[in-house]
Amino acid sequence: xxxFKRLKxxxxxxxxxxxxxxxxxxxxxKSCKETSTMKDLRENYYKCPLCNYHVRIGSxxxxxxxxxxxxxxxxxxxxxxxxxxxxxxxxxPQRLQxxxxxxxxxxxxxxxxxxxxxxxxxxxxxxxxxxxxxMGSVVGQKIALAIDHCLKxxxxxxxxxxxxxxxxxxxxxxxxxxxxxxxxxxxxxxxxIPYFSFLTDPTTxxxxxxxxxxxxxxFAEPEALIGFAGPRVIKETIKRDLPEGFQxxxxxxEHGFLDFIIDRKELKERVSDLLALFAKAG
Amino acid sequence: xxxxxFEKPLEELYEQLDKIREVEKGGVVDVSTTIKELENxxxxxxxxIYSNLTGWQRVLLSRHPERPYTLYYIEQMCRKFIxxxxxxxxxxxxxxxxxxxxxxxxxxxxxxxxxxxxxxxxQYRNFGxxxxxxxxxxxxxxxxxxxxxLPVVTLIDTMGxxxxxxxxxxxxxEAIARNxxxxxxxxxxxxxxxxxxxxxxxxxxxxxxxxxYMLENTWYSVISPESCSSILWRSWDYKEQAAEALKxxxxxxxxxxxxxGIIKEPLGGAHSAPEEMAKTLKKHxxxxxxxxxxxxxxxxxxxxxxxxxxxxxxDYYEEEVAEETDKKDKSKKKKK
Numbered sequence: 001x002x003x004f005k006r007l008k009x010x011x012x013x014x015x016x017x018x019x020x021x022x023x024x025x026x027x028x029x030k031s032c033k034e035t036s037t038m039k040d041l042r043e044n045y046y047k048c049p050l051c052n053y054h055v056r057i058g059s060x061x062x063x064x065x066x067x068x069x070x071x072x073x074x075x076x077x078x079x080x081x082x083x084x085x086x087x088x089x090x091x092x093p094q095r096l097q098x099x100x101x102x103x104x105x106x107x108x109x110x111x112x113x114x115x116x117x118x119x120x121x122x123x124x125x126x127x128x129x130x131x132x133x134x135m136g137s138v139v140g141q142k143i144a145l146a147i148d149h150c151l152k153x154x155x156x157x158x159x160x161x162x163x164x165x166x167x168x169x170x171x172x173x174x175x176x177x178x179x180x181x182x183x184x185x186x187x188x189x190x191x192x193i194p195y196f197s198f199l200t201d202p203t204t205x206x207x208x209x210x211x212x213x214x215x216x217x218x219f220a221e222p223e224a225l226i227g228f229a230g231p232r233v234i235k236e237t238i239k240r241d242l243p244e245g246f247q248x249x250x251x252x253x254e255h256g257f258l259d260f261i262i263d264r265k266e267l268k269e270r271v272s273d274l275l276a277l278f279a280k281a282g
Numbered sequence: 283x284x285x286x287x288f289e290k291p292l293e294e295l296y297e298q299l300d301k302i303r304e305v306e307k308g309g310v311v312d313v314s315t316t317i318k319e320l321e322n323x324x325x326x327x328x329x330x331i332y333s334n335l336t337g338w339q340r341v342l343l344s345r346h347p348e349r350p351y352t353l354y355y356i357e358q359m360c361r362k363f364i365x366x367x368x369x370x371x372x373x374x375x376x377x378x379x380x381x382x383x384x385x386x387x388x389x390x391x392x393x394x395x396x397x398x399x400x401x402x403x404x405q406y407r408n409f410g411x412x413x414x415x416x417x418x419x420x421x422x423x424x425x426x427x428x429x430x431x432l433p434v435v436t437l438i439d440t441m442g443x444x445x446x447x448x449x450x451x452x453x454x455x456e457a458i459a460r461n462x463x464x465x466x467x468x469x470x471x472x473x474x475x476x477x478x479x480x481x482x483x484x485x486x487x488x489x490x491x492x493x494x495y496m497l498e499n500t501w502y503s504v505i506s507p508e509s510c511s512s513i514l515w516r517s518w519d520y521k522e523q524a525a526e527a528l529k530x531x532x533x534x535x536x537x538x539x540x541x542x543g544i545i546k547e548p549l550g551g552a553h554s555a556p557e558e559m560a561k562t563l564k565k566h567x568x569x570x571x572x573x574x575x576x577x578x579x580x581x582x583x584x585x586x587x588x589x590x591x592x593x594x595x596x597d598y599y600e601e602e603v604a605e606e607t608d609k610k611d612k613s614k615k616k617k618k
Binding site for chain 1: 443444445446447449450451452453454455456458459460462463466467482483486487489490502503504505509510513514515516520523524527528529530534535538540586587590591593594595596597598599600
């Protein structure tokens, strides 16, 4: 499997784009607390080699895993604008600058087009490391543009969600991105172009309550946190403890909101199978 | 009458007025000129207060305990109205009400958040915080409206969708997302009006339409000022600042181009003259529905999707320009 080797060598993605994955020689698992080498972790698709915990990774890591080698990034020239002159503990532009510096990304989503086992696919993938993967105008616009691109080229759309929800610093603008992305998705549905929604840890708030739940197929990584309200908010509201496994992928599968859960190792094959099965006859 | 904190000067004047009325009842002294003066003073003070409301004060007004809610407006506006219950799947949510009614000859489906009018009813209505079945009831009624070619009117007044265990189990997020998707392509006219609080997903879950209006003293935001304060400032004490920062008033929303209009409230807020408010609201609904009926379904849907597709503000990053300006002032932004 050629693509496996490429992942190992990290040829396709510049190192600065891989900031989300832990650096250094050793990796200590957040889940089982055991230590393994970074090399083993990378070779294991950024899953803990011992307990299979799926480490949070960035958009470009997913591009590397799913696409056949090369891919072309789209709409990377969009950047956020501080329309409201929003200041909380820090001014919004400062937050943006710090996020850009930390991640080397321009906002919380990247869009790319490429091939998956020789079938075309457009992927929009979110980055949690950029202000909690929050959805502001740029995220909404990139999704809208990605959908337009899919419509024009008749290409299926995969959206990888990883977000705390709407971006408060853009207030109502960010709220309206829920309406915007959902409205745009109706065009994809009308055109008969498949939309696959892949939910990863975490997917909450306005992102879950819009495009993430609207896939023709909704699927998730194991043990991801997925929900509308955050667990802390729910706990404060109902004033009792939450049941074990609440708001995990497995919980959502059980309650009928996901089609299946997929291990990151099998992600590419599954996406490829979906593309093959949904491909128009003839 | 319930006076809010910023209405203190008014409360004092009203107290004085009451005292003088008592004197008048005694009939010994002629106080009619004093009463007139006081009434004038009240009018001016009210004008003063209400022409300089801060964001936070609007939030307080939108939550005024005497403010009219959805069912009051429906009762005032409709000659006939039948409330319809249930999502046909799980149960009837009391925090979202809806039904079929007639406003001056035009039958329509009206849906809205409903808060309780007293302590007992507030609990019964779950404080206007809907569960998934509320959003699904709303969608069921909208789809029915579509089948019978009836316009849809939604009245928004919620501090958010309910954050509970059962709400998550039954897919609060899916219910809201589904409504957004379906409302975007509903074949009939959709008019949405914020009549009180417009908090986040819970509000927009019945709030995507051809025209979105806000009453003058309402707010619409991605999060309530209290929650925003607790998350961004890590304390509940910054709600006033948060209310300003979020730019959540009707005027702000209008200037951002995210709503289509502001509906004037009577001086002193909707609760000070609810009948007048209902009349104004009815006039707006009638006019808007009539306008929207002029368009074909296809045109209306295309315009609706276009409207939302254009929402959002961003810049373009251009590397060459950035490199040049980088040398000068480190600014990496270039205006559109």
